[in-house]
Amino acid sequence: MKHYDYIFTGAGLSALMTVYEMAVSGKFLDKNILLLDQNPKKTNDRTWCFWEQTNGKFDTIVSKKWKLALFANENFNRILDLNPCEYKMIAGLDFYDFVFAEISLHPNIEFVNQKVNSFIEKDDLVFVETASETFSCGKLFNSIYDPKSALSQQKLPVLQQHFIGWKIKTEQKIFNPELPTFMDFSIPQNGNTRFMYVLPTSETEALLEYTLFSKDLLPETEYETGIEDYIHKLGISSYEIMEKERGQIPMTSYKFWKNNTKNILNIGSAGGWTKASTGYTLKNTVKKSKALVEFLQHRNDFRKFHKTNKFWFYDLLLLDILNDKNQLGSSIFASMFKTGNPALIFKFLDEETSLYEDLKVILKCPKRLFIDTLLRRMF
Ligand SMILES: Cc1cc2nc3c(=O)[nH]c(=O)nc-3n(C[C@H](O)[C@H](O)[C@H](O)COP(=O)(O)OP(=O)(O)OC[C@H]3O[C@@H](n4cnc5c(N)ncnc54)[C@H](O)[C@@H]3O)c2cc1C
Secondary structure (H helix, E strand, O other): OEEEEEEEEOOOHHHHHHHHHHHHHOOOOOOOEEEEOOOOOOOOOOEEEEEEEOOOOOHHHEEEEEOEEEEEOOOOEEEEEOOOEEEEEEEHHHHHHHHHHHHOOOOOEEEEOOOEEEEEEEOOEEEEEEOOOEEEEEEEEEOOOOOHHHHOOOOOOEEEEEEEEEEEEEOOOOOOOOOOEEEEOOOOOOOOOEEEEEEEOOOOEEEEEEEEEEOOOOOHHHHHHHHHHHHHHOOOOOEEEEEEEEEEEEEEOOOHHHHOOOOEEEOHHHHOOOOOOOOOOHHHHHHHHHHHHHHHHHOOOHHHOOOOOHHHHHHHHHHHHHHHOHHHHHHHHHHHHHHOOHHHHHHHHOOOOOHHHHHHHHOOOOHHHHHHHHHHHHO
């Protein structure tokens, strides 16, 4: 049986970003590291967007940046000035290629394309079983998301950000390539929180996603009809679908980190690294992977890695509301974005605001609704 210091079960965003941090730190040259994934990571399976100031760590693979973004509902449109941030786009495949190019320079890091069937901790070792082999390690980083643990409890709501996206090419020049649509709630809500998200890369090309923040998935045709209706509303008469993508991202304050042990750490969405109130994960992963690599150099017990903060509770309140009254999402986000300072809202979503700044954002939201939810949660 082959033994490693560290094994990563799953080699997607969180694992690759952590291994990248380890590699470039130069502090793990004496550690044997194995990445296990059922997928060879050679296809463009997702598009990531995130806001960040200029000069980010991954700027060389950013394929498009925007300084402005549109927020809309049935009553108003607002162009948000994102300064000092930019909204950046990275193609999944560019990120995988970027990290694997770095890994190829490090003979102590290995990638094996196998499906993980199980892992188990015994004494001070963790054993990982695939269809054809068993490996052992001292520390395991797991990013294989299993929704069962979150769904097996009722105390904390479990919603999802779910969507289907079409990358289309139009005949007419229809898009403003400098203006993505961050959220457009002007589509029929049908009792849910539903919006369109549009990422234009040229006047004739854009990714359009029909997105919900809700508990249950829809039949595939409902997302696709939603995209078609929106394309029609934009006045597009002729277009070609270049690519399709779909996503199902957990939105929950469930304490994934409670499942960590001394030697097994859940990372990425499986570790609660997804921002519960939005589904955004990349930015948190940048921060958490850096913190984790720092942690590994000084500490040994993975149960000590997670730190809860006030934002966990803020997210929980919003999710409580969306869980009980999913149809209110549009008005809550509209109240925040109608007159709120975009830079402050994004700083709040990045969990970097002071208590005073938190109040400035939160007080834009329907107060009665949040106070009632707060009281219900507390008592
Ligand atoms: C289409 C899509 C678009 C998204 N867009 C954004 C965005 O714009 N911004 C943002 O911040 N977040 C976005 N997200 C959310 C989040 O950033 C991604 O889901 C991100 O990939 C999560 O990272 P992760 O490491 O937790 O999981 P993943 O990147 O999914 O990695 C998990 C890995 O585990 C592997 N795996 C699963 N089961 C097994 C098994 N049994 N054996 C071996 N390997 C296994 C998978 O193949 C995968 O490579 C998006 C998600 C999706 C699906």
